[in-house]
Amino acid sequence: MTHKILVLPGDGIGPEIVAEAVKVLNVFTAEGNLSVALEYANIGGIAYDKEGQPYPDSTRALAQKADAILLGAVGGPQYDTLDRPLRPERGLLAIRADLGLFANLRPAILYEELASASTLKPEVVAGLDIMIVRELTGGIYFGQPRGIRVLENGERQGFNSATYTESEIERIARVGFETAMKRNKRLCSVDKANVLEVCELWREIVEKVGKEYPEVELSHMYVDNAAMQLVRAPKQFDVIVTSNLFGDVLSDAAAMLTGSIGMLPSASLNSSACGLYEPIHGSAPDIAGQGIANPLATILSVAMLLRYSLNRPELAERVEAAVEKVLASGVRTGDIYTEGCRKIGTVAMGDAVVAALQG
Numbered sequence: 512m513t514h515k516i517l518v519l520p521g522d523g524i525g526p527e528i529v530a531e532a533v534k535v536l537n538v539f540t541a542e543g544n545l546s547v548a549l550e551y552a553n554i555g556g557i558a559y560d561k562e563g564q565p566y567p568d569s570t571r572a573l574a575q576k577a578d579a580i581l582l583g584a585v586g587g588p589q590y591d592t593l594d595r596p597l598r599p600e601r602g603l604l605a606i607r608a609d610l611g612l613f614a615n616l617r618p619a620i621l622y623e624e625l626a627s628a629s630t631l632k633p634e635v636v637a638g639l640d641i642m643i644v645r646e647l648t649g650g651i652y653f654g655q656p657r658g659i660r661v662l663e664n665g666e667r668q669g670f671n672s673a674t675y676t677e678s679e680i681e682r683i684a685r686v687g688f689e690t691a692m693k694r695n696k697r698l699c700s701v702d703k704a705n706v707l708e709v710c711e712l713w714r715e716i717v718e719k720v721g722k723e724y725p726e727v728e729l730s731h732m733y734v735d736n737a738a739m740q741l742v743r744a745p746k747q748f749d750v751i752v753t754s755n756l757f758g759d760v761l762s763d764a765a766a767m768l769t770g771s772i773g774m775l776p777s778a779s780l781n782s783s784a785c786g787l788y789e790p791i792h793g794s795a796p797d798i799a800g801q802g803i804a805n806p807l808a809t810i811l812s813v814a815m816l817l818r819y820s821l822n823r824p825e826l827a828e829r830v831e832a833a834v835e836k837v838l839a840s841g842v843r844t845g846d847i848y849t850e851g852c853r854k855i856g857t858v859a860m861g862d863a864v865v866a867a868l869q870g
């Protein structure tokens with residue numbers, strides 16, 4: 512069976528890191544172990560430049576037919592003054608909403624060799640293996656009303672709405688519990704129920720769904736405490752389930768526990784098999800075009816693609832093992848570099864993973 516994979520390189524370092532991730536897929540196809548048809552399309556700033564929209568209809572048509580989507584990153588300072596509906600970030604939000612990708616899995620795993628690359632003490636992060644389950648198509652990112660209005664006194668006021676329906680909470684809670692069942696059976700739901708009504712409902716529904724999973728030890732934590740605990744003692748967590756905005760912030764913090772934001776992959780899933788796979792970091796305009804970005808988060812996103820959309824866990828494991836082997840060999844991109852290692856660029860890192868897969 513040939514799997515249709517839509518590749519959306521996007522902006523900034525997006526094309527550089529995606530090219531390395533595609534090499535990994537090519538290893539498996541060359542071996543005759545995998546059959547994929549890759550199609551390329553535009554998203555984000557490049558889509559606006561070429562087609563006038565950050566999520567053009569042409570991309571949408573391909574996305575809806577794809578078995579899986581591999582995305583680099585979107586955004587850049589040159590787009591920050593565009594009307595909001597035309598901005599690259601809107602393209603990303605649009606594809607997530609369009610495909611109903613409500614469940615965003617962001618695994619923060621510390622590769623042993625990177626213990627000293629983290630800004631935290633090695634003993635705090637050694638053995639770290641957390642899964643953040645972030646709700647991705649609701650909450651304050653999408654709630655209505657939103658905008659900037661002029662008040663009676665002539666002053667402008669910006670406003671957004673943090674909304675969640677019971678069914679939106681229930682389905683992401685279920686993903687949280689199911690994920691915990693496959694791991695160490697501990698789920699921490701992160702909210703701000705002491706202040707926000709939307710979180711009061713969140714907590715109530717998570718509790719209700721929890722009754723169906725008596726084996727899972729459920730706890731609740733306020734988001735401010737969770738941010739502190741992630742830095743103080745991150746290994747206390749197994750699975751975290753949280754809302755869109757809180758998950759966005761906490762996953763960048765969790766990324767730093769693993770050495771670099773350039774290490775964290777993600778899978779965005781709906782209730783069908785099609786998923787979107789992307790690193791959690793952005794387009795890194797400060798290093799774009801220099802050939803120094805870390806492609807490992809995107810390569811590890813390919814592993815997630817193989818596992819969740821193509822149902823090829825054995826290939827996913829090979830990718831993860833290859834990354835481990837490359838790190839053990841002592842090569843590093845700048846973001847994970849520590850003394851005594853050999854610094855290499857984006858392409859050399861991709862080549863090293865390919866060589867490890869072939870070896």
Ligand code: NAD
Binds near residue numbers: 528600795806
């Ligand atoms: P960013 O994640 O792009 O960069 C933050 C810092 O991390 C930068 O110093 C960057 O150089 C570094 N970094 C990120 N990825 C790296 C990698 N693979 N290797 C080495 N270093 C890496 O976040 P930002 O600077 O806040 O945002 C830049 C642009 O990206 C903005 O337009 C933002 O909206 C967009 N963004 C997009 C996504 C996405 O496409 N999913 C995610 C976050 C931000």
Ligand code: IPM
Binds near residue numbers: 586603604759791793
């Ligand atoms: C991410 C990004 C996006 C988000 C932006 C670019 C819309 O930060 O994927 O983490 O906030 O979800």
Ligand code: MN
Binds near residue numbers: 759760763791
């Ligand atoms: Mn983010």
